[in-house]
Structures are given as C-alpha cells and as structure tokens.
Amino acid sequence: MKSANLQKTLGSAVTCSGIGLHSGLPVSMTLHPAEADSGIVFCRTDVGTEASIINARYHLVTDTMLGTTLENAQGVRISTIEHLMSAFWGMGIDNALVTINGPEIPIMDGSAEPFAFLIECAGVVEQKAPRRILKIDAPITVRDGDSWVKAVPHEGFILDINIDFDHHLIANQHAHYDFSPHSTKSQTSFKQIISRARTFGFSSDVEKLKKAGLARGGSLDNAIVVGENSILNEGGLRFEDEFVRHKALDCLGDFFLAGMRIEGHITTSRPGHGVNNKFLKALFAQRGSWHSEPPAQIISLSRMPMSASVAQASRA
Numbered sequence: 001m002k003s004a005n006l007q008k009t010l011g012s013a014v015t016c017s018g019i020g021l022h023s024g025l026p027v028s029m030t031l032h033p034a035e036a037d038s039g040i041v042f043c044r045t046d047v048g049t050e051a052s053i054i055n056a057r058y059h060l061v062t063d064t065m066l067g068t069t070l071e072n073a074q075g076v077r078i079s080t081i082e083h084l085m086s087a088f089w090g091m092g093i094d095n096a097l098v099t100i101n102g103p104e105i106p107i108m109d110g111s112a113e114p115f116a117f118l119i120e121c122a123g124v125v126e127q128k129a130p131r132r133i134l135k136i137d138a139p140i141t142v143r144d145g146d147s148w149v150k151a152v153p154h155e156g157f158i159l160d161i162n163i164d165f166d167h168h169l170i171a172n173q174h175a176h177y178d179f180s181p182h183s184t185k186s187q188t189s190f191k192q193i194i195s196r197a198r199t200f201g202f203s204s205d206v207e208k209l210k211k212a213g214l215a216r217g218g219s220l221d222n223a224i225v226v227g228e229n230s231i232l233n234e235g236g237l238r239f240e241d242e243f244v245r246h247k248a249l250d251c252l253g254d255f256f257l258a259g260m261r262i263e264g265h266i267t268t269s270r271p272g273h274g275v276n277n278k279f280l281k282a283l284f285a286q287r288g289s290w291h292s293e294p295p296a297q298i299i300s301l302s303r304m305p306m307s308a309s310v311a312q313a314s315r316a
Ligand SMILES: [Zn+2]
Pocket: 082, 083, 199, 246, 250
C-alpha cells in the first residue's frame, strides 16, 4: 500500500507550553502517539477522570464565536483547537492523543507553525491500517448569512477561498490551494504556505474583547493587529495575503473534525468556524453526498484484537 494511503501518528511524545488566547492562562500540552483508528483525542489532565476525554469530532462543537470549542457529554470543554487540528492535517497525522492541563490550546504565535515544528520534532510514523478518506459524491452548499461553503466531487483536494473585509488593509483576497497528491504543492505547501499565517484582529475591537473577558492573552506576539491605517506588529505581515492564508489554515483545521481527510473541491466565501461546522453537520446529515474509503466496517474489523477477529471469522 502506498505511504499516503496509510494512517500516521507521532514517533514520540513532545511537550510545549504557552498561554490561551482568550483565557490568558498558562497551559502545558503534550502530543502523544496513538493507536490506529483512534483519531485525534484531547484529554484534560486538570479534570482527571473519565470525563476528561474529548474526541476531535464535528458533532461535539458547541461554540464557534472566536474559535472552535469542543465539549463532551460530561460538559468538559477544550477551546481554540483549530490551529493544532490544522497542523495535524497538514503534517499528515491521523492519530494522536493531546494531553493538556487547561481548557484552551495555547495560542503560541497565532499560527500553526509551532505545532508543525513540534510534530516534526516528534517524527511522523506510518501505521498498518489504511487511511480513511471522505469522498464527496454530490455537490453540497451550506450558507450562514453572507458566508458559504460548497463542496463538489474531485479526485484530490482543492480549497478555493475568498475573504471580504470592510477594511482597506484586508479588503478582498482570494486564494486557490491544490493539496492533491498529484499536485506539485502537497504537504510541503501546508508548512511553507499556510502554517505560518497568523490569526488577526482589529485594534478597534481589542478593548471591546478585553472588556468582555475575551482575548485576555492576546498581544502583538500572537496575533496580527490591524490598526486604522497600518499593521501594528513590528515587521508587518509575513505574507502580503497572510489574512486569506490564515482563513485557509482555520478551514483545514475545522474540516479535519470530519474525523477523516476530505477528498473533493471545496469553495468558500467569507468562511468562519460557524459555517465550517454547519457544513460538516449538513454533509454528514445528507445521505448520498459522500462515502468513505475504505468503508467504516473494514476499519472497525481491523481494530479488533487478532483473537476476536479470528473467532468472528470462524463463526461466519
Ligand atoms: Zn485561526
């Protein structure tokens, strides 16, 4: 089986520390290897019981206001997961356990680059199970106000993205990313073109957010701050179109909550965490709009211990 078709996890555990963008709280986080078919799983070590496990799946998203927040059946939350999820997607990781001693993923520098670097340090190793791909079978469009996401069948994965802000320093930006295996820009392009793009906010909103108890950890060290007539960060932007690149980074992280990599051509205008989640919910609710390869049953059989699958086979 080709390497791209096999699941991957981390070669070793790797730890980092930082602060939450909204909570302002210091946290320590460790990314661990995980067995095949386990997906991305968060574990809140500060909660410390079975309630601490939160699966990185779209149906557990409960808040999309200023980031993507997951909440399990016991009401335990983990927020601002999208940049880490994007790094897992872009660096080819399918299975990982993320232990963290607080409610929010550290914001680091506001991009996914520090997470991509951590994953590189840990190493990426192949597992024996086949990677499960979600293939779009029929066009589907989901709208949320002025925002929309549309997916159509395509061999490979393309993201076309458009943003339109009522601010002359951002205005209208469009980008086209082809992540298909046959494309010359593949995983490398995530690291070089997407991962370094930082989150952004407007100086006019900073006071409002802080008064509302949000963005407490926000600073020029972890976000682009857009002033009335200039970028307030020393050194300015990392890319001329850093804003649209960051929105693509967010989309990739949010879409990976499907629990599988998507194969199709996605076009989105004014994407956000809310419409991204609405898209996944609509996609999974609409029979015939997708299928997975290999199908789920094959995966679950391969997870069984050898003795169990042998017993089942002998009963058949
Ligand atoms: Zn973001």
